[in-house]
Amino acid sequence: MTGSTSRIGSGKRGIAVLLLVTALAGCGTDAALDRGEVPLEEFSAEQIFGRGEYELERRKPDRAAFYFAEIERLYPYSEWAKRGVIMQAFSYHKDKDYENSRGAAQRYIDFYPLEEDAAYAQYLLALSYYDQIDEVGRDQKVTFEALQALRVVIERYPDSEYARSAVLKFDLAYDHLAGKEMEVGRYYLRRNHFPASINRFRVVVEEFQTTSHAAEALHRLVEAYLSLGLTDEAQTAGAILGHNFRSTVWYEDSYKLLTGRGLDLEAQGDNWLNQIYRQTLQGKWI
Numbered sequence: 001m002t003g004s005t006s007r008i009g010s011g012k013r014g015i016a017v018l019l020l021v022t023a024l025a026g027c028g029t030d031a032a033l034d035r036g037e038v039p040l041e042e043f044s045a046e047q048i049f050g051r052g053e054y055e056l057e058r059r060k061p062d063r064a065a066f067y068f069a070e071i072e073r074l075y076p077y078s079e080w081a082k083r084g085v086i087m088q089a090f091s092y093h094k095d096k097d098y099e100n101s102r103g104a105a106q107r108y109i110d111f112y113p114l115e116e117d118a119a120y121a122q123y124l125l126a127l128s129y130y131d132q133i134d135e136v137g138r139d140q141k142v143t144f145e146a147l148q149a150l151r152v153v154i155e156r157y158p159d160s161e162y163a164r165s166a167v168l169k170f171d172l173a174y175d176h177l178a179g180k181e182m183e184v185g186r187y188y189l190r191r192n193h194f195p196a197s198i199n200r201f202r203v204v205v206e207e208f209q210t211t212s213h214a215a216e217a218l219h220r221l222v223e224a225y226l227s228l229g230l231t232d233e234a235q236t237a238g239a240i241l242g243h244n245f246r247s248t249v250w251y252e253d254s255y256k257l258l259t260g261r262g263l264d265l266e267a268q269g270d271n272w273l274n275q276i277y278r279q280t281l282q283g284k285w286i
Contacts, residue, residue: 105121
Protein backbone atom coordinates (compact mmCIF):
# COMPACT_ATOMS: atom_id res chain seq x y z
CA MET A 1 0.00 0.00 0.00
CA THR A 2 1.89 3.02 -1.24
CA GLY A 3 2.51 5.74 1.32
CA SER A 4 0.53 4.08 4.09
CA THR A 5 3.36 3.71 6.60
CA SER A 6 4.54 7.28 6.19
CA ARG A 7 0.91 8.36 6.31
CA ILE A 8 0.38 6.86 9.73
CA GLY A 9 3.53 8.42 11.18
CA SER A 10 3.45 11.86 9.54
CA GLY A 11 1.14 13.71 11.90
CA LYS A 12 -0.04 15.91 9.02
CA ARG A 13 -3.74 15.28 9.07
CA GLY A 14 -4.68 14.43 12.61
CA ILE A 15 -4.58 10.64 12.29
CA ALA A 16 -0.96 10.34 13.38
CA VAL A 17 0.18 7.51 15.56
CA LEU A 18 -0.22 8.51 19.19
CA LEU A 19 2.08 5.82 20.55
CA LEU A 20 0.27 5.50 23.84
CA VAL A 21 1.35 1.91 24.33
CA THR A 22 3.81 2.57 27.14
CA ALA A 23 1.44 4.74 29.12
CA LEU A 24 -1.45 2.35 28.66
CA ALA A 25 0.62 -0.65 29.63
CA GLY A 26 1.73 1.18 32.77
CA CYS A 27 -1.82 1.54 33.96
CA GLY A 28 -2.76 -1.98 33.00
CA THR A 29 -5.07 -1.04 30.14
CA ASP A 30 -3.63 -3.53 27.65
CA ALA A 31 -3.67 -6.39 30.12
CA ALA A 32 -7.21 -5.59 31.19
CA LEU A 33 -8.41 -5.47 27.60
CA ASP A 34 -6.64 -8.70 26.77
CA ARG A 35 -8.24 -10.54 29.67
CA GLY A 36 -11.64 -8.94 29.15
CA GLU A 37 -11.77 -8.04 32.83
CA VAL A 38 -13.10 -4.56 32.21
CA PRO A 39 -15.85 -3.73 29.69
CA LEU A 40 -14.62 -1.69 26.77
CA GLU A 41 -17.15 0.98 27.70
CA GLU A 42 -15.02 1.74 30.77
CA PHE A 43 -12.16 3.03 28.64
CA SER A 44 -11.93 6.43 27.04
CA ALA A 45 -11.97 6.96 23.29
CA GLU A 46 -8.33 7.97 23.48
CA GLN A 47 -7.37 4.76 25.27
CA ILE A 48 -9.24 2.58 22.77
CA PHE A 49 -7.63 4.46 19.91
CA GLY A 50 -4.23 3.81 21.47
CA ARG A 51 -5.05 0.13 21.68
CA GLY A 52 -5.91 0.13 17.99
CA GLU A 53 -2.53 1.65 17.20
CA TYR A 54 -0.90 -0.95 19.43
CA GLU A 55 -2.54 -3.75 17.44
CA LEU A 56 -1.22 -2.20 14.23
CA GLU A 57 2.26 -2.20 15.74
CA ARG A 58 1.76 -5.90 16.52
CA ARG A 59 0.78 -6.44 12.87
CA LYS A 60 -2.73 -7.46 13.79
CA PRO A 61 -4.78 -5.14 11.57
CA ASP A 62 -7.98 -7.11 12.07
CA ARG A 63 -7.81 -6.45 15.82
CA ALA A 64 -6.89 -2.82 15.18
CA ALA A 65 -9.95 -2.40 12.96
CA PHE A 66 -12.12 -3.82 15.74
CA TYR A 67 -10.95 -1.21 18.26
CA PHE A 68 -11.24 1.68 15.83
CA ALA A 69 -14.79 0.56 15.05
CA GLU A 70 -15.60 0.44 18.77
CA ILE A 71 -14.64 4.09 19.11
CA GLU A 72 -17.16 4.93 16.41
CA ARG A 73 -19.79 2.89 18.24
CA LEU A 74 -19.11 4.12 21.77
CA TYR A 75 -18.12 7.72 21.07
CA PRO A 76 -19.85 8.53 17.75
CA TYR A 77 -19.65 12.32 18.03
CA SER A 78 -16.09 12.64 19.26
CA GLU A 79 -13.01 13.73 17.36
CA TRP A 80 -11.61 10.28 18.09
CA ALA A 81 -14.53 8.68 16.25
CA LYS A 82 -13.65 10.66 13.13
CA ARG A 83 -10.05 9.47 13.39
CA GLY A 84 -11.29 5.97 14.10
CA VAL A 85 -13.24 5.79 10.83
CA ILE A 86 -10.25 6.60 8.63
CA MET A 87 -8.08 4.24 10.69
CA GLN A 88 -10.65 1.50 10.19
CA ALA A 89 -10.32 1.95 6.45
CA PHE A 90 -6.55 1.74 6.72
CA SER A 91 -6.58 -1.27 9.04
CA TYR A 92 -9.06 -3.23 6.96
CA HIS A 93 -6.97 -2.55 3.89
CA LYS A 94 -3.85 -3.79 5.67
CA ASP A 95 -5.81 -6.93 6.50
CA LYS A 96 -6.86 -7.24 2.81
CA ASP A 97 -10.47 -6.96 3.89
CA TYR A 98 -11.21 -4.73 0.93
CA GLU A 99 -14.99 -4.67 1.22
CA ASN A 100 -14.91 -3.35 4.79
CA SER A 101 -12.10 -0.98 3.89
CA ARG A 102 -14.27 0.51 1.16
CA GLY A 103 -17.19 0.76 3.54
CA ALA A 104 -15.20 2.68 6.15
CA ALA A 105 -13.58 4.92 3.54
CA GLN A 106 -16.94 5.74 1.97
CA ARG A 107 -18.41 6.45 5.40
CA TYR A 108 -15.64 8.94 6.08
CA ILE A 109 -16.24 10.64 2.73
CA ASP A 110 -19.99 10.81 3.42
CA PHE A 111 -19.67 12.13 6.99
CA TYR A 112 -16.61 14.35 6.64
CA PRO A 113 -16.41 15.45 2.99
CA LEU A 114 -14.65 18.73 3.78
CA GLU A 115 -11.94 17.28 5.99
CA GLU A 116 -8.44 17.01 4.58
CA ASP A 117 -8.47 13.26 5.16
CA ALA A 118 -11.35 12.92 2.69
CA ALA A 119 -8.70 12.77 -0.06
CA TYR A 120 -6.95 9.93 1.75
CA ALA A 121 -10.26 8.14 2.26
CA GLN A 122 -10.99 8.34 -1.46
CA TYR A 123 -7.48 7.09 -2.21
CA LEU A 124 -7.96 4.13 0.14
CA LEU A 125 -11.27 3.38 -1.55
CA ALA A 126 -9.54 3.34 -4.92
CA LEU A 127 -6.74 1.14 -3.57
CA SER A 128 -9.30 -1.35 -2.30
CA TYR A 129 -10.15 -1.99 -5.96
CA TYR A 130 -6.69 -1.49 -7.42
CA ASP A 131 -5.03 -3.99 -5.12
CA GLN A 132 -7.51 -6.65 -6.23
CA ILE A 133 -6.61 -6.42 -9.90
CA ASP A 134 -5.69 -9.96 -10.82
CA GLU A 135 -3.60 -11.29 -13.64
CA VAL A 136 -4.66 -10.34 -17.14
CA GLY A 137 -6.57 -13.59 -17.70
CA ARG A 138 -9.21 -12.87 -15.05
CA ASP A 139 -12.43 -10.87 -15.29
CA GLN A 140 -11.63 -7.16 -15.42
CA LYS A 141 -14.69 -5.69 -13.68
CA VAL A 142 -12.61 -4.69 -10.68
CA THR A 143 -10.16 -2.92 -13.00
CA PHE A 144 -12.96 -0.71 -14.29
CA GLU A 145 -14.01 0.04 -10.72
CA ALA A 146 -10.42 0.91 -9.82
CA LEU A 147 -10.20 3.29 -12.78
CA GLN A 148 -13.40 5.04 -11.77
CA ALA A 149 -12.30 5.46 -8.15
CA LEU A 150 -8.81 6.63 -9.12
CA ARG A 151 -10.30 9.18 -11.49
CA VAL A 152 -12.24 10.66 -8.57
CA VAL A 153 -8.98 11.13 -6.63
CA ILE A 154 -7.36 12.80 -9.63
CA GLU A 155 -10.27 15.09 -10.47
CA ARG A 156 -11.63 15.90 -7.01
CA TYR A 157 -8.32 16.20 -5.17
CA PRO A 158 -5.77 17.29 -7.81
CA ASP A 159 -3.60 19.14 -5.29
CA SER A 160 -3.50 16.36 -2.73
CA GLU A 161 -0.44 14.24 -2.05
CA TYR A 162 -2.32 11.23 -3.44
CA ALA A 163 -3.10 12.63 -6.89
CA ARG A 164 0.27 11.77 -8.41
CA SER A 165 0.14 8.18 -7.15
CA ALA A 166 -3.45 7.91 -8.42
CA VAL A 167 -2.35 9.03 -11.90
CA LEU A 168 0.38 6.39 -12.00
CA LYS A 169 -1.98 3.66 -10.85
CA PHE A 170 -4.64 4.84 -13.30
CA ASP A 171 -2.19 4.47 -16.18
CA LEU A 172 -1.18 0.99 -15.02
CA ALA A 173 -4.80 -0.14 -14.66
CA TYR A 174 -5.61 1.31 -18.08
CA ASP A 175 -2.69 -0.59 -19.58
CA HIS A 176 -3.96 -3.70 -17.80
CA LEU A 177 -7.31 -3.48 -19.60
CA ALA A 178 -5.55 -3.15 -22.94
CA GLY A 179 -3.51 -6.22 -22.04
CA LYS A 180 -6.73 -8.16 -21.49
CA GLU A 181 -7.95 -7.25 -24.99
CA MET A 182 -4.59 -8.25 -26.46
CA GLU A 183 -4.59 -11.62 -24.74
CA VAL A 184 -8.05 -12.48 -26.09
CA GLY A 185 -7.11 -11.18 -29.54
CA ARG A 186 -3.98 -13.33 -29.65
CA TYR A 187 -6.04 -16.34 -28.57
CA TYR A 188 -8.36 -15.91 -31.54
CA LEU A 189 -5.49 -15.17 -33.91
CA ARG A 190 -3.66 -18.39 -32.97
CA ARG A 191 -6.82 -20.32 -33.79
CA ASN A 192 -7.34 -18.55 -37.11
CA HIS A 193 -10.49 -16.80 -35.91
CA PHE A 194 -9.42 -13.67 -37.73
CA PRO A 195 -12.58 -11.52 -37.55
CA ALA A 196 -12.84 -12.10 -33.79
CA SER A 197 -9.17 -11.25 -33.28
CA ILE A 198 -9.52 -8.10 -35.40
CA ASN A 199 -12.37 -6.91 -33.18
CA ARG A 200 -10.15 -7.17 -30.09
CA PHE A 201 -7.15 -5.47 -31.66
CA ARG A 202 -9.39 -2.72 -32.98
CA VAL A 203 -10.53 -1.97 -29.43
CA VAL A 204 -6.90 -1.46 -28.41
CA VAL A 205 -6.16 0.80 -31.39
CA GLU A 206 -9.27 2.92 -30.90
CA GLU A 207 -9.66 3.00 -27.12
CA PHE A 208 -6.21 2.30 -25.66
CA GLN A 209 -4.00 4.27 -28.01
CA THR A 210 -1.69 5.57 -25.29
CA THR A 211 -0.91 2.18 -23.76
CA SER A 212 2.14 0.02 -24.32
CA HIS A 213 0.03 -2.40 -26.38
CA ALA A 214 -0.90 -0.10 -29.28
CA ALA A 215 2.07 -1.00 -31.51
CA GLU A 216 1.57 -4.73 -31.15
CA ALA A 217 -2.16 -4.37 -31.79
CA LEU A 218 -1.40 -2.70 -35.14
CA HIS A 219 1.05 -5.44 -36.08
CA ARG A 220 -1.50 -8.13 -35.19
CA LEU A 221 -3.99 -6.34 -37.41
CA VAL A 222 -1.47 -6.56 -40.26
CA GLU A 223 -1.21 -10.31 -39.65
CA ALA A 224 -4.97 -10.85 -39.39
CA TYR A 225 -5.89 -8.75 -42.41
CA LEU A 226 -3.21 -10.37 -44.57
CA SER A 227 -4.57 -13.77 -43.56
CA LEU A 228 -7.99 -12.66 -44.82
CA GLY A 229 -6.55 -11.20 -48.00
CA LEU A 230 -7.58 -7.67 -47.02
CA THR A 231 -4.44 -5.91 -48.17
CA ASP A 232 -5.78 -2.34 -47.96
CA GLU A 233 -6.40 -2.67 -44.24
CA ALA A 234 -3.09 -4.47 -43.67
CA GLN A 235 -1.14 -1.75 -45.52
CA THR A 236 -2.91 1.01 -43.63
CA ALA A 237 -2.16 -0.62 -40.27
CA GLY A 238 1.47 -0.80 -41.39
CA ALA A 239 1.40 2.87 -42.35
CA ILE A 240 0.21 3.84 -38.86
CA LEU A 241 2.98 1.71 -37.37
CA GLY A 242 5.51 3.49 -39.58
CA HIS A 243 4.22 6.88 -38.51
CA ASN A 244 4.04 6.29 -34.77
CA PHE A 245 6.20 3.27 -33.93
CA ARG A 246 8.96 3.07 -36.50
CA SER A 247 11.60 2.18 -33.91
CA THR A 248 9.72 -0.85 -32.57
CA VAL A 249 10.12 -4.53 -33.38
CA TRP A 250 6.43 -4.55 -34.34
CA TYR A 251 7.11 -2.14 -37.20
CA GLU A 252 10.05 -4.25 -38.34
CA ASP A 253 7.92 -7.42 -38.35
CA SER A 254 5.08 -5.74 -40.23
CA TYR A 255 7.55 -4.27 -42.73
CA LYS A 256 8.90 -7.75 -43.50
CA LEU A 257 5.41 -9.23 -43.82
CA LEU A 258 4.12 -6.54 -46.17
CA THR A 259 7.18 -6.00 -48.34
CA GLY A 260 7.60 -9.77 -48.57
CA ARG A 261 4.31 -9.77 -50.44
CA GLY A 262 5.24 -6.80 -52.58
CA LEU A 263 3.08 -4.41 -50.53
CA ASP A 264 3.96 -0.94 -49.28
CA LEU A 265 3.30 0.44 -45.82
CA GLU A 266 0.93 3.09 -47.13
CA ALA A 267 -2.66 3.96 -46.33
CA GLN A 268 -5.02 2.37 -48.81
CA GLY A 269 -8.76 2.27 -49.40
CA ASP A 270 -11.60 3.69 -47.33
CA ASN A 271 -11.73 1.83 -44.02
CA TRP A 272 -11.66 2.52 -40.30
CA LEU A 273 -7.87 2.32 -40.18
CA ASN A 274 -7.58 4.97 -42.88
CA GLN A 275 -9.48 7.32 -40.62
CA ILE A 276 -7.03 6.54 -37.81
CA TYR A 277 -4.16 7.20 -40.21
CA ARG A 278 -5.54 10.62 -41.14
CA GLN A 279 -5.81 11.43 -37.45
CA THR A 280 -2.14 10.55 -36.95
CA LEU A 281 -1.16 13.00 -39.69
CA GLN A 282 -3.19 15.69 -37.94
CA GLY A 283 -1.57 14.89 -34.61
CA LYS A 284 -4.86 13.71 -33.09
CA TRP A 285 -3.79 10.13 -32.38
CA ILE A 286 -1.17 9.02 -29.85
